[in-house]
Amino acid sequence: MIKRVLIANRGEIALRILRACRQLGLEAVVAYSEADADSRAVLVADEAVCIGPADAKQSYLSAPAIISAALATGCDAIHPGYGFLSENAAFAEAVAAHKLTFIGPSAPILEKFHSKAATRALLAKHGLPTIPGSDGVVADESAALDAAKKIGYPVILKASAGGGGRGMRVAQDAAELSKNFSICAQEAQAAFGDGSIYLEKYLSATHHVEVQIAVDSEGTALHFGERDCSLQRRHQKLVEESPSTALTPRVREDFLARAAKAIGAAGYRNVGTLEFLVGPDGKPYFIEINCRIQVEHPVTEVVTGVDLVALQITLASGARMPMTQREIQPRGHAIEFRITAEDPANNFQPQAGEISAYRSPSGPWVRFDSHLYAGYEVPPYYDSLLGKLIVWGATREEAIARSRAALRELEIDGVATTRDFFLGLLESPSFLSGGVTTSMLDDVGTAAILAAAPRRSGDQAGA
Amino acid sequence: MAKFRDLANANVSGEGNAEELGALIDALLPVLVDRLAETGLGEIEVERNGATVRVRSESLGVQQAASFGAPAQGAAGQAAAAAPAPSSVSAARKHAVRATAVGFLTLSKEIHVGAKVAKGALVATVEVLGIPSEVRATHGGIVAALKSATGDPVEYGQEIFLLESIGEGSK
Numbered sequence: 299m300i301k302r303v304l305i306a307n308r309g310e311i312a313l314r315i316l317r318a319c320r321q322l323g324l325e326a327v328v329a330y331s332e333a334d335a336d337s338r339a340v341l342v343a344d345e346a347v348c349i350g351p352a353d354a355k356q357s358y359l360s361a362p363a364i365i366s367a368a369l370a371t372g373c374d375a376i377h378p379g380y381g382f383l384s385e386n387a388a389f390a391e392a393v394a395a396h397k398l399t400f401i402g403p404s405a406p407i408l409e410k411f412h413s414k415a416a417t418r419a420l421l422a423k424h425g426l427p428t429i430p431g432s433d434g435v436v437a438d439e440s441a442a443l444d445a446a447k448k449i450g451y452p453v454i455l456k457a458s459a460g461g462g463g464r465g466m467r468v469a470q471d472a473a474e475l476s477k478n479f480s481i482c483a484q485e486a487q488a489a490f491g492d493g494s495i496y497l498e499k500y501l502s503a504t505h506h507v508e509v510q511i512a513v514d515s516e517g518t519a520l521h522f523g524e525r526d527c528s529l530q531r532r533h534q535k536l537v538e539e540s541p542s543t544a545l546t547p548r549v550r551e552d553f554l555a556r557a558a559k560a561i562g563a564a565g566y567r568n569v570g571t572l573e574f575l576v577g578p579d580g581k582p583y584f585i586e587i588n589c590r591i592q593v594e595h596p597v598t599e600v601v602t603g604v605d606l607v608a609l610q611i612t613l614a615s616g617a618r619m620p621m622t623q624r625e626i627q628p629r630g631h632a633i634e635f636r637i638t639a640e641d642p643a644n645n646f647q648p649q650a651g652e653i654s655a656y657r658s659p660s661g662p663w664v665r666f667d668s669h670l671y672a673g674y675e676v677p678p679y680y681d682s683l684l685g686k687l688i689v690w691g692a693t694r695e696e697a698i699a700r701s702r703a704a705l706r707e708l709e710i711d712g713v714a715t716t717r718d719f720f721l722g723l724l725e726s727p728s729f730l731s732g733g734v735t736t737s738m739l740d741d742v743g744t745a746a747i748l749a750a751a752p753r754r755s756g757d758q759a760g761a
Numbered sequence: 762m763a764k765f766r767d768l769a770n771a772n773v774s775g776e777g778n779a780e781e782l783g784a785l786i787d788a789l790l791p792v793l794v795d796r797l798a799e800t801g802l803g804e805i806e807v808e809r810n811g812a813t814v815r816v817r818s819e820s821l822g823v824q825q826a827a828s829f830g831a832p833a834q835g836a837a838g839q840a841a842a843a844a845p846a847p848s849s850v851s852a853a854r855k856h857a858v859r860a861t862a863v864g865f866l867t868l869s870k871e872i873h874v875g876a877k878v879a880k881g882a883l884v885a886t887v888e889v890l891g892i893p894s895e896v897r898a899t900h901g902g903i904v905a906a907l908k909s910a911t912g913d914p915v916e917y918g919q920e921i922f923l924l925e926s927i928g929e930g931s932k
Contacts, residue, residue: 332918348916349863363917366864366889370914396890 300375300399300615304329304347304368305339307379308358310669310685311593312339315377318607327371329364331357333677338669347371352679358382361389365396375399375614381681384590387412401614403568403589411566414586421572424560426584429575431498439479442497446475449499455479457486458494465489468500501577503735505544506530508573508588509557510598511566512609514619519562521554522598522606523628528734529723531646536716536739537723538594539633540601543694543732544576553582558623561587569610575736593636596667596688600632631694633701637668639682641714642744649713650678659707663690663700666708676713684715694732698724719744722751855905855923860915862887862894868911868921876904878924885921902926 302325305315312328316339319326328343333352340346349367350357357363359382368376376393378384384402391405403411411417422428432445435458446453446469455478457465465486469475479495487493510522526542527535541550557572570589574582595606604626612620639649656672668685676684689704691697705721723729726747728738739747860866864887872884880901886893902924909921 347863348918350917357917362889362892363863366862367916369890370864370916 300324300401300611302327302371302373303375303377303401303611304364304371304373305343305377305379306349306358306364306367307377307382307384308334308337308339308669308680309683310667311379311591312337313342313669314667315379315607316343318605318611319377321605322608322611324611327367327373329358329367331679333679336675338671338674345371352677354382354679358680361386361392364389365392365398368393368398369396373398375401375611377401377611378590380590380593385412385588399614401568401611402591403566403570407565407567408589411587411589417587418584420564421560421584421587424563425556426560426572427581429498429501429583429585432496435494435496439476442475442479442495443472445497446472449497451475452500452502453497454500455482455495455497457482457490457492458496459490459492460486499577501575501583503578503737504528505542505576505734506535506573506736507542507544507576507582508571508592509554510569510571510592510595510606511558511561512569512606512613512619513562513567514613515567515616516618517562517565517567518619519558519566520619520621520623520626521558522602522604522626524550524554525594525597526734527594528736529729529738530736531739531744535594536636537633537720537734538597539631539694539697540597541628541631542576543734544580545582546580549580549582557584568613569606593683593686594634596665596686597632597634598628600665600688600690601628601630602626603629630690630692631697632688632690633694633697634689635687635701635705635720636683636716637685637687637708637710637720638716639676639684639713640716642716642719642748644714646716646744647714648678648682649715650676651713652676653710654712655709656711657707657709658685659687659704661700661704661707664704665689666704670710684710684713687720698730718751719748722747722749725750725752855925856900856902857908857920858884858896858898858922858924860885860887860909860917860919860921861896862889863917864889864894864915866909866911866913866915866921867893868907868909872904872907872922874904874907877927878902878904887915896921898924900924900926 303319304327305312306329308330316326316328328339328346329349330337330340330346331350331352332348334340347367349363350360361383376398383389385408387405387408390400390408393400394405418428430449436442436445452468452470455467467478467482469478483493483495486495505526505528507524507526509524511519513519523540524542525538525540526544527538529537561572569591570587571592572584573586574584576582591607591610599606640646641649653670653672653674656670658666658668665688666685670684687704689697689701691700702724705717708717726742728734728742866885866887868885869883878884878898878901880898882898883895884898885896887896905923905925907922909915
């Protein structure tokens with residue numbers, strides 16, 4: 299049984315975990331770095347412990363500091379939140395070695411699901427569709443042509459040793475593949491010292507859709523519906539919503555059930571997220587798993603009514619799944635906006651500084667998970683998330699209308715934020731039609747979205 | 762209140778309501794010390810809302826203050842701040858020795874109230890999962906008060922003990 303939890307994270311998620319602990323009747327100690335001494339989680343907590351200087355390597359990323367803090371404050375469990383050490387198998391192992399409960403999957407499970415390629419192969423074996431591709435590296439051009447014929451065009455050539463988009467080329471047909479194969483191999487050789495190439499089916503306009511799952515220690519696996527996180531900038535999610543506009547009811551039902559079944563059978567435990575790409579054909583392909591609670595978990599909480607952080611702690615304590623699949627009935631539509639201290643007008647430059655004025659949105663069906671307060675100093679050392687606005691409506695249209703009202707109520711002065719960007723987004727035809735794909739921001743452009751933002755009545759000219 | 766008590770050994774004396782005194786000292790002490798250094802006065806007394814604070818220089822301090830006072834034109838504040846121990850108030854300033862990590866504390870054997878500590882001396886360790894993190898004295902001085910004991914859990918930056926620095930004159 300868990301009695302006392304060390305919260306080894308910061309910002310809004312530290313506050314979120316603190317609330318879940320209190321709701322469950324657990325004691326909680328907030329671990330913080332010197333830069334976060336005045337953070338809201340520390341101010342609200344019954345107990346807090348300073349674990350190191352601002353530099354995350356010596357505080358939130360220091361396994362010895364965090365575990366030592368848990369022992370010094372008499373905790374019996376550690377909640378890592380997201381980011382930092384949340385998916386670090388060595389950390390989870392060290393936590394367990396000190397007879398503390400790691401709130402998340404155990405070290406062997408984190409290890410097992412660490413490799414993307416191995417996880418894809420494992421879950422494919424358990425019935426999840428993965429992006430069709432060549433079976434490993436293609437030896438030469440003729441092998442590539444054979445593979446592409448089986449996969450179906452368009453295909454993308456990828457460097458086996460590559461990453462980050464380098465060494466990739468799309469081929470629409472056999473002629474293009476013949477032309478690109480040797481160029482791609484040479485580029486790969488030059489960039490990575492390895493000319494090995496493999497092929498995958500190329501999905502042009504994709505939705506990023508993920509399934510929230512939870513598995514208890516006996517392997518009972520449930521899903522909590524999906525989230526559509528297609529609106530991204532440089533692989534950073536900006537908006538998440540549920541349900542996804544990319545799935546038909548029939549595809550959704552089948553895909554959610556398969557995801558839960560596969561992940562339970564593959565040996566995963568605790569809460570997690572399976573990420574899929576949905577191509578123009580409307581079919582989801584599994585790409586990777588996140589072995590932690592995610593930033594966007596409230597979207598699911600709002601449509602299902604399930605407290606996922608509390609569930610995560612409950613499952614980590616060894617309890618059986620406290621609900622059945624039938625009891626999870628997502629209702630209506632929820633949208634989350636990540637309000638960050640970034641300047642959309644200036645290439646999303648991260649900001650730091652004092653919040654001189656702050657007013658949070660409220661009202662029915664509006665949730666704002668934030669650690670802000672007026673006078674709070676946003677430190678320059680960590681990520682720029684200031685808060686998450688989550689709005690519910692019976693329909694997507696209603697959720698959007700309420701989101702506009704809530705965003706207008708939100709006031710954060712002192713640092714530039716993404717608020718106005720989202721107000722503009724809510725006027726964008728691509729977003730309103732539900733046709734948000736992962737390339738939307740590139741296609742439409744940040745400037746066009748910002749220009750669509752309605753001016754605040756109190757705004758100064760030129761402000 | 763705490764600040765007043767810390768300075769009580771020095772040549773600061775006060776009368777009146779403790780809270781009022783504390784506020785008065787917080788607000789005025791740095792100014793008074795600077796003023797002593799600049800003017801070469803031996804003693805300054807300030808009264809506000811029925812509370813009185815008196816700051817007295819030692820003769821050495823006065824001489825130093827006088828000698829530093831001359832070139833201080835135009836940069837009086839800076840010069841005064843740089844002046845080593847113009848009054849006994851700053852000569853007896855206390856420094857907190859702080860934990861360098863979060864974990865369990867072990868004080869070095871020789872650390873007790875009244876012990877003399879050299880700058881840079883190993884004064885304690887904080888055990889972090891069996892690995893000691895060294896705590897070294899950031900200043901030389903006399904241990905004035907212990908704030909933590911061996912075996913105590915301490916957080917990063919927590920005060921372990923107070924060191925009363927030995928004035929420049931004793932060097």
